[in-house]
Amino acid sequence: MNKIKVGFISFAHMHAVSYLNSMQKREDVEVVGIADENAERVRPYSVERGIPYYANYDELLAQDLDAVVICSENARHAEITKRAAAAGKHVLCEKPLGLSESEMLDMIQTCKDNGVQLMTAFPCRFITSVRQAKEAIDAGQIGEILAMKGTNRGTMPGGWFIEREHSGGGAVLDHTVHVMDLMHWFTGSVAEEVYAHAETLFHETDIDDAGMVHVKFANGVVAVLDPSWSRNRTFPTWGDVTLEIIGTKGVINIDSFAQKNDVYSDITGKAAWSFWGDDMDEGLINSFVDSIRDGKPVAISGEDGYYSARVALAAYESASSKQTVRLK
Amino acid sequence: MNIAIIGCGTMGMAYAGNLAAMPGVKVTGVVDINAGRAEKAAAVSGAKAYTDVDTLLQQEELETVAICLPTYLHKPFVLKLAEKGLHIICEKPAALTLEDALEMKAACEKHGVRLFIGHVVRFFPNYANAYRQAHSGVIGTAKMAHFKRYGSYPKGMDGWYSNHDQSGGVILDLMIHDIDFACWLFGEVESVFASVIKREEPEMEYAQVTLRFKSSAIANLTGYWGYPGPFTTQFEIAGDQGIIRFDSNQVQSLDIKLAAGPSGEQAAVQIPSSPSLHDPYYDEVQHFIKCIQDGSEPRVSAADACYAVEIALAAERSARTGQPVIMGGNAS
Numbered sequence: 001m002n003k004i005k006v007g008f009i010s011f012a013h014m015h016a017v018s019y020l021n022s023m024q025k026r027e028d029v030e031v032v033g034i035a036d037e038n039a040e041r042v043r044p045y046s047v048e049r050g051i052p053y054y055a056n057y058d059e060l061l062a063q064d065l066d067a068v069v070i071c072s073e074n075a076r077h078a079e080i081t082k083r084a085a086a087a088g089k090h091v092l093c094e095k096p097l098g099l100s101e102s103e104m105l106d107m108i109q110t111c112k113d114n115g116v117q118l119m120t121a122f123p124c125r126f127i128t129s130v131r132q133a134k135e136a137i138d139a140g141q142i143g144e145i146l147a148m149k150g151t152n153r154g155t156m157p158g159g160w161f162i163e164r165e166h167s168g169g170g171a172v173l174d175h176t177v178h179v180m181d182l183m184h185w186f187t188g189s190v191a192e193e194v195y196a197h198a199e200t201l202f203h204e205t206d207i208d209d210a211g212m213v214h215v216k217f218a219n220g221v222v223a224v225l226d227p228s229w230s231r232n233r234t235f236p237t238w239g240d241v242t243l244e245i246i247g248t249k250g251v252i253n254i255d256s257f258a259q260k261n262d263v264y265s266d267i268t269g270k271a272a273w274s275f276w277g278d279d280m281d282e283g284l285i286n287s288f289v290d291s292i293r294d295g296k297p298v299a300i301s302g303e304d305g306y307y308s309a310r311v312a313l314a315a316y317e318s319a320s321s322k323q324t325v326r327l328k
Numbered sequence: 329m330n331i332a333i334i335g336c337g338t339m340g341m342a343y344a345g346n347l348a349a350m351p352g353v354k355v356t357g358v359v360d361i362n363a364g365r366a367e368k369a370a371a372v373s374g375a376k377a378y379t380d381v382d383t384l385l386q387q388e389e390l391e392t393v394a395i396c397l398p399t400y401l402h403k404p405f406v407l408k409l410a411e412k413g414l415h416i417i418c419e420k421p422a423a424l425t426l427e428d429a430l431e432m433k434a435a436c437e438k439h440g441v442r443l444f445i446g447h448v449v450r451f452f453p454n455y456a457n458a459y460r461q462a463h464s465g466v467i468g469t470a471k472m473a474h475f476k477r478y479g480s481y482p483k484g485m486d487g488w489y490s491n492h493d494q495s496g497g498v499i500l501d502l503m504i505h506d507i508d509f510a511c512w513l514f515g516e517v518e519s520v521f522a523s524v525i526k527r528e529e530p531e532m533e534y535a536q537v538t539l540r541f542k543s544s545a546i547a548n549l550t551g552y553w554g555y556p557g558p559f560t561t562q563f564e565i566a567g568d569q570g571i572i573r574f575d576s577n578q579v580q581s582l583d584i585k586l587a588a589g590p591s592g593e594q595a596a597v598q599i600p601s602s603p604s605l606h607d608p609y610y611d612e613v614q615h616f617i618k619c620i621q622d623g624s625e626p627r628v629s630a631a632d633a634c635y636a637v638e639i640a641l642a643a644e645r646s647a648r649t650g651q652p653v654i655m656g657g658n659a660s
Contacts, residue, residue, distance in 0.1 A: 146525045146527070146534065147523070147525050147534055147536065149536060149548075149550055151474075153566075193650065195521050195650075195651075195652060197538065197540055197546055199544060199546065201471040201472060201544065201545070201546070201568070202471055202566075202568045203568070210471065210472055210546065211546075212538045212546050212548055214521055214523060214536070214538065216523070216650070222523035222525060222536065223536075224523070224536045224538065224548055224550075226472075226474070226548060228472060228566070230471070230472055230566040230571070231571070232467075232566075232567075232568075232569060232570055232571055234570070235571055246525070246534055246552070248527065250556055251555065251556060251557065322519070322652060322654075323651060323652070324650055324651050324652075
């Protein structure tokens with residue numbers, strides 16, 4: 001069996017660990033190397049797992065590779081994606097895809113020009129409740145979608161996430177894109193108007209940690225989304241992904257992490273939710289690998305990443321102009 | 329305290345039952361243009377049934393009147409009763425326009441009578457508890473909130489709820505509960521943004537509203553008439569050091585399941601309930617009566633009620649224009 005050869009570039013975003021674990025579960029995948037300028041950060045995954053380490057990702061790209069997984073700081077997604085594409089490697093890129101419309105369109109075009117696929121890492125599409133909701137919607141169970149309300153509230157991640165030169169934005173960029181992608185997927189439409197607040201309300205930081213994003217889609221659907229880093233230290237889990245979909249014939253509520261046990265621990269000193277549902281990251285990785293192996297289009301394209309990230313960018317524009325922003 | 333109830337629909341009946349049980353209060357008359365409904369309220373409260381207000385006013389010695397009429401009738405009745413020197417407890421929302429609400433308030437001030445608007449959510453123990461908790465410091469400073477209020481499509485007399493000119497729609501009639509609570513919690517509003525979806529067959533109206541407060545707090549509210557599920561309220565208040573959450577579907581202290589299916593008949597307007605000695609409407613009216621008796625200030629003032637109308641109408645305007653509405657001036 002010809003194995004799919006995969007490299008990892010940067011573990012700045014710790015989703016890389018979970019993606020690596022999912023890759024290593026597959027018989028048909030060989031992880032050829034991990035590139036990261038920070039050797040210490042990846043030691044537990046490279047040296048300790050016997051995976052070759054590269055300080056410079058160009059050296060990794062020079063190897064015999066089919067695809068790379070990019071989990072760098074947001075600000076480096078474009079540069080690394082384009083280099084990987086030029087080296088003829090398919091790309092799975094962590095969200096948000098990029099930090100400007102032009103940069104993202106450039107990434108998409110470069111991948112096309114080099115005949116490689118670009119997939120945006122939106123694991124929420126592989127939450128089982130989300131997939132079943134999509135099936136129910138496509139089967140017409142709730143009729144036509146009229147409105148949606150979503151939340152992707154989380155814990156303040158700290159680190160480079162709150163350094164604008166690395167992240168490009170705070171909570172509104174970090175957490176708008178996941179649920180916005182689901183909204184696009186469910187409606188089959190594209191966000192056309194954005195009105196938003198982006199504020200620093202919860203933490204001692206210069207970057208936005210709170211927001212509220214209203215969207216109107218081309219097909220008339222209205223939606224609102226809370227992307228705030230508003231989960232405090234004693235909240236029983238890191239955050240949530242919820243989506244309520246109001247249709248002409250019914251209502252669907254998704255509470256992605258509701259499959260949990262309540263744990264009351266004197267050892268940790270707080271109540272906690274222990275999640276026991278399916279692993280969405282594994283679904284994402286399997287989908288990417290299957291597409292590469294079978295030569296089929298990836299399930300979540302670069303364009304999908306672009307459509308969601310530009311809503312977050314428009315949200316900042318709206319928050320600063322205090323007006324509704326129209327997307328072209 | 330002699331009190332009369334005008335309007336014997338869902339709310340009038342709730343008042344009738346509560347006031348009949350309240351010590352020191354006598355319901356002397358109940359009025360409804362529909363004699364059958366007036367008789368029903370009379371039977372519950374021990375009052376005399378009337379089909380017009382003028383006859384009530386001629387025959388009964390009153391101090392206070394509870395107005396449980398459709399919203400579009402609030403103003404004419406408040407003006408008429410204030411002129412007669414009667415204290416008024418009026419169902420929410422105060423009126424269909426800010427001008428009308430302010431005129432009602434001014435008329436009551438002019439005639440030296442008290443005006444209370446039934447923003448009962450401030451008296452719901454779960455909301456009152458959340459307000460106290462949020463202000464106690466245990467969650468630090470409250471910064472963001474979500475409020476949700478979903479119910480079936482209300483069926484008033486002659487379908488007045490579905491007539492926007494009579495009820496004001498889902499924001500002014502239903503979401504105004506949460507607008508008032510959010511303003512109680514966070515203070516004055518800086519800007520309002522809203523989207524509304526309205527459809528016939530099946531009739532529904534749904535709204536999502538974001539309020540940005542001068543304190544920089546943000547609240548998102550959703551309201552829904554025509555929700556296919558059970559009457560549902562939810563809220564979350566997030567502070568910089570803690571979170572308060574409530575979900576009406578997760579607080580059943582009593583659950584009785586019967587082998588035979590439910591009888592099928594649904595209330596015209598859903599009213600939430602939870603096992604308690606008195607319902608929040610009882611506590612609310614008792615509080616208003618106490619304010620009349622001792623001259624104290626109510627938990628929710630007529631000015632607060634006018635402000636809630638102002639914000640609700642700003643939301644309607646935002647939904648029409650697709651742009652935020654910036655609020656000006658002071659709360660009252």
